[in-house]
Amino acid sequence: MDSFDIKKAKLFLLDKEQKRKKAIDKRYDAAYKDFENIVDHIIKNYNPSKIYQWGSLLNKNHFSEISDIDIAVEGIVSVETMFQIYGDIMELSNFQIDIVQMEKIEPEFAQLIKEKGKVIYERKN
Numbered sequence: 001m002d003s004f005d006i007k008k009a010k011l012f013l014l015d016k017e018q019k020r021k022k023a024i025d026k027r028y029d030a031a032y033k034d035f036e037n038i039v040d041h042i043i044k045n046y047n048p049s050k051i052y053q054w055g056s057l058l059n060k061n062h063f064s065e066i067s068d069i070d071i072a073v074e075g076i077v078s079v080e081t082m083f084q085i086y087g088d089i090m091e092l093s094n095f096q097i098d099i100v101q102m103e104k105i106e107p108e109f110a111q112l113i114k115e116k117g118k119v120i121y122e123r124k125n
């Protein structure tokens with residue numbers, strides 16, 4: 001019977017973790033690029049008053065294999081317009097996208113996004 005080589009096992013696991021981290025970094029970069037394209041599209045076509053970034057895309061260390069793209073918009077209250085936006089952005093990314101209307105979500109959730117999220121765009125009046 002072969003003996004278990006702890007050093008080989010350790011190297012194998014370290015290599016596996018390094019590959020996993022590289023894959024997550026690549027996924028993060030792709031998600032961030034898609035996020036920027038989505039934000040640009042919303043600004044150019046729908047004239048929101050504000051766009052917030054929130055969720056795991058804010059911090060690369062919190063991003064994982066199952067992370068999505070989280071966006072909050074302010075100043076777009078029409079349900080029909082939101083459906084249009086959602087249809088548009090589904091064409092711009094293969095990532096799961098969570099987009100919320102600040103005016104339509106629970107006030108506590110909106111406040112949390114304002115506190116923990118980041119204003120990416122603010123319309124100048």
